Amino acid sequence: MSILVVGSVAFDSVETPFGKADEALGGSASYFSTSASYFGKVNLVAVVGSDFPEKHIDGFKARGIDVAGLQKVEGGKTFRWKGRYEYDLNQAHTLDTQLNVFSKFNPVLPDGYADSKYVFLANIDPEIQIKVLEQVKKPKLIACDTMNFWIEGKRDALKKLLKRVEIFVINEGEAREFAGCSSLVKAAKIILKEGPKVLIVKRGEYGALMFIGCSVFSAPAYPLEDICDPTGAGDSFAGGFIGYLASTGDLGEENLRKAVIFGSVMASFNVEAFSLERLNALNLEEIRDRYAELKRLTHFEGI
């Protein structure tokens, strides 16, 4: 079933201890949609400027991503982000942010998009996330991400959004900040009271935790020898997660756990290279193989 993603398409300039990329394709919606495209049809909603090259649009199309919702603002400039990672690759240091056309992003769903069944609201202003939801007819599943900036600056809008969302996907620091609580287990309980049925806490190289009521699932990260660039790992995770759910249509807990593992698989591929290089060059066999590796990685006998 079709997947709708609303988020950013950007040019990222990234430095890590292992190399750098200049004005490479990035943004939450780019990572999400490329990752999810291995599982189903993705409807992309984002905004770019007239400096956005056709080759990137062709790249999306080549992965079967619908770009009818990718607005191009003539005379505008595409969102740019510049960041650096030190040896601790879990922490991005932002050097520069130029929102450009993204600062006036007003997502309007093209014909057909409103029927999307799986909706992922990537990290954007929660008021805009809500506006998108108002345009979707009968979604089967709504998931969203956010960041500390909105937790601090638009808490009320975020809380309003959470009442309409089934799955909330954030990172560890954000979960603690949102709940005002250092214990992640307590933070999860506080967050789940805000509305979502499921909370997924991303922990970078330590994997992810999924909270559903009182049940917790601990998912590993794939232990990579070389991490080239962590940018987009969280959105690649979300793409694999939502993509797998959409491809199966099963929202039971066992299947949600499998979906988290597919999320971890896609995130692990993404960080192997800059930009979307690795995500664009995958095949289904590699994805399945890595899933099986995560199964072996975590296997132990009962007593």
Place this chain on the structure above:
Amino acid sequence: MSILVVGSVAFDSVETPFGKADEALGGSASYFSTSASYFGKVNLVAVVGSDFPEKHIDGFKARGIDVAGLQKVEGGKTFRWKGRYEYDLNQAHTLDTQLNVFSKFNPVLPDGYADSKYVFLANIDPEIQIKVLEQVKKPKLIACDTMNFWIEGKRDALKKLLKRVEIFVINEGEAREFAGCSSLVKAAKIILKEGPKVLIVKRGEYGALMFIGCSVFSAPAYPLEDICDPTGAGDSFAGGFIGYLASTGDLGEENLRKAVIFGSVMASFNVEAFSLERLNALNLEEIRDRYAELKRLTHFEGI
């Protein structure tokens, strides 16, 4: 089969955001032996001063721990450590260390200890760890821990020790520091070349990784709602790990994985209270139940 542990017995004064303990029983050998005592007979080698109260010795005895190797230096003072944890409970901040009698610790194995089959050399000077090994007759398994202080100050002795050790148990930061390498997977390869067959990397609330040749096992930590005091978690882990191996006598990879989970179980209990309060009050059913919970926590279906 009997387990030998050589390490510290100390008085710990600990402050956390959730409370404090003054001059409570601590030290690597105390945590290890109490944890391992649920699985088999432990021979304890450590040193204390004449200020060490008989009640703590009775406490060890009550758990079936052999204290013939616990030297008491008349007129000496017991090792004292004072530390604080902030909300990030993965990081201890040492406020004061008084080595006292521990500074001249010269472990001598009493009769019978030399026949111990499972040996754990807790975090002490690697030269002393080697001296202990020279007194053991035919051990079936030798494991050791260390810390950044010895990695920096006694690297050669530590490397010499590692050639005689099957299992090396250290934390994440120490593994990176020892190998001079930010990638944990690469660091593990470098460390395994120094001699050990097995490397276990402890990651606090994120669990542990076990490296055996090219095989990796990712073990979860139990997600606790309240962590009272992380002191001794690593040694409680080692106690559960070595204890389970000694109780089964099976050093195959599948059993090593189970042992890591028992280590994680014991560490999770330990951090629920200050000092040895929780570890001293366990029963086998609770241990088995938590093992089963870790199994459920990590379970996902194959594809």
